[in-house]
Amino acid sequence: MRFDTVIRNGTIVTATDTYASDVGIADGTIVAIAKDLPIEGAHQVLDARKTYVMPGGIDVHTHLDMPFGGTTSADDFETGTIAAAHGGTTTLIDFAIQYKGQTLREAFETWMKKAEGKAAIDYGFHCIITDLGDAQLEEMGALVREGVSSYKLFMAYPGVFMLDDGSIFKAMSAAAKYGGLICMHAENGGVIDVLVKRALAEGKKAPKYHALTRPTTAEAEATGRSIALAEMAGAPVYIVHLSCNEALEKVREARDRGLPTYAETCPQYLYLSLENMNAPGFEGAKYVFTPPLREKWHQEKLWQGLAKDNLQAVSTDHCPFCYKEQKELGKDDFTKIPNGGPGIEHRMSLVYSGGVHGGRFSPNRFVQLVATAPAKLFGLYPRKGTVAVGSDADLVLFEPNKEHVISAKTHHMRVDYSMFEGIRVKGVPKVVLSRGRVVVDKGRFTGNAGSGQFVRRQTYVGLK
Numbered sequence: 288m289r290f291d292t293v294i295r296n297g298t299i300v301t302a303t304d305t306y307a308s309d310v311g312i313a314d315g316t317i318v319a320i321a322k323d324l325p326i327e328g329a330h331q332v333l334d335a336r337k338t339y340v341m342p343g344g345i346d347v348h349t350h351l352d353m354p355f356g357g358t359t360s361a362d363d364f365e366t367g368t369i370a371a372a373h374g375g376t377t378t379l380i381d382f383a384i385q386y387k388g389q390t391l392r393e394a395f396e397t398w399m400k401k402a403e404g405k406a407a408i409d410y411g412f413h414c415i416i417t418d419l420g421d422a423q424l425e426e427m428g429a430l431v432r433e434g435v436s437s438y439k440l441f442m443a444y445p446g447v448f449m450l451d452d453g454s455i456f457k458a459m460s461a462a463a464k465y466g467g468l469i470c471m472h473a474e475n476g477g478v479i480d481v482l483v484k485r486a487l488a489e490g491k492k493a494p495k496y497h498a499l500t501r502p503t504t505a506e507a508e509a510t511g512r513s514i515a516l517a518e519m520a521g522a523p524v525y526i527v528h529l530s531c532n533e534a535l536e537k538v539r540e541a542r543d544r545g546l547p548t549y550a551e552t553c554p555q556y557l558y559l560s561l562e563n564m565n566a567p568g569f570e571g572a573k574y575v576f577t578p579p580l581r582e583k584w585h586q587e588k589l590w591q592g593l594a595k596d597n598l599q600a601v602s603t604d605h606c607p608f609c610y611k612e613q614k615e616l617g618k619d620d621f622t623k624i625p626n627g628g629p630g631i632e633h634r635m636s637l638v639y640s641g642g643v644h645g646g647r648f649s650p651n652r653f654v655q656l657v658a659t660a661p662a663k664l665f666g667l668y669p670r671k672g673t674v675a676v677g678s679d680a681d682l683v684l685f686e687p688n689k690e691h692v693i694s695a696k697t698h699h700m701r702v703d704y705s706m707f708e709g710i711r712v713k714g715v716p717k718v719v720l721s722r723g724r725v726v727v728d729k730g731r732f733t734g735n736a737g738s739g740q741f742v743r744r745q746t747y748v749g750l751k
């Protein structure tokens with residue numbers, strides 16, 4: 288057997304197993320996993336000694352080139368996917384937004400154009416539904432068949448993104464019928480709106496009031512409501528960017544009852560807290576995103592949720608806005624600060640560092656959380672999310688004990704600050720392959736903008 292690439296002497300780590308083996312790659316696919324594979328004729332031989340050979344990361348929650356809050360997220364599909372690759376992520380799922388009056392297809396086509404010729408890694412789309420009539424309910428089935436098999440709905444941002452409970456119920460019923468999965472932004476938007484107006488009337492306009500007007504109870508209430516709506520519709524639901532223990536408890540209770548309820552959290556909720564909002568001057572704006580940062584004690588609850596499978600995935604909710612000129616739009620009024628933070632690059636290292644080196648879970652659980660579970664839930668498995676014969680050769684040669692200090696001075700995201708500035712992580716990608724091509728080699732990008740492909744995802748089958 289001849290290979291284009293052979294990875295030798297590595298330790299393969301999947302969600303279930305850890306073992307020494309070589310990996311043989313041909314035409315972008317893993318074609319052999321065995322010891323002492325022949326290297327004659329191979330164009331490339333990679334020595335994986337002292338590294339873990341893991342599936343490339345899958346980040347199912349990013350917002351590249353997204354108009355939001357009077358501006359547009361700072362990374363487009365080129366800069367964002369290159370930054371993702373540096374961090375070991377080889378597939379992302381972004382959001383195509385359907386604006387009021389549009390068809391879902393218009394949203395999908397708009398975002399396909401944004402990515403085409405730019406993405407350096409493979410990508411898919413969820414569709415955000417903001418206007419749901421009978422035509423869009425029909426369209427949900429058509430798009431699922433074309434590989435857009437998940438939809439994001441909002442219970443927050445009234446007048447912009449928010450849907451009422453009846454519409455949410457209808458969308459969930461359609462998702463159940465067509466094999467789609469609903470991703471839910473669970474915050475009680477009506478209550479938050481009242482709290483925000485009250486704060487402004489009292490002259491409370493600094494960034495920290497963004498967090499103080501979005502209580503954990505507003506997230507927990509909406510999380511519980513969305514689970515109830517999904518139960519009535521006979522549909523699965525995936526709670527996005529879960530930030531606090533009260534919402535986690537709702538997910539845990541639902542899962543204990545055997546409901547197909549899933550949730551992700553994000554590194555910002557595992558590493559940062561309300562204290563960051565007290566940064567000097569206007570700098571708290573760097574941490575303005577929704578749901579907001581919480582008191583520090585929630586962090587350990589979320590880590591335990593990941594360890595005990597009450598949370599199934601870690602995504603980034605990467606939605607970067609520069610501090611200068613973008614976050615500054617809200618200098619005199621926190622409601623004008625564009626909501627979102629940059630994180631696409633450091634998810635793998637932050638989760639490995641805190642999760643595995645922090646003694647909370649195994650390297651296998653790490654792989655499950657950052658690659659395998661996202662692949663299974665969102666219809667990418669087994670093409671992506673594991674190291675197996677027949678899977679795409681999206682691989683990371685990961686140095687588990689190498690340290691790195693995160694800084695905006697060295698990161699690759701097109702944004703002028705880091706939420707994780709100065710945090711020392713242990714566990715970093717050394718070599719990253721996308722469908723067999725080395726795209727990052729010891730910190731150097733060696734891929735091409737435009738070589739990433741749209742991935743048609745399968746229908747929802749759960750986490751088996």
Ligand code: URP
Pocket residue numbers: 350472528575576577578604606626627628
């Ligand atoms: O603040 C955030 N999270 N911005 C991105 C949009 C969203 O709600 O995920």
Ligand code: ZN
Pocket residue numbers: 472527528577
């Ligand atoms: Zn959201």
Ligand code: ZN
Pocket residue numbers: 348349350604605606
């Ligand atoms: Zn988001």
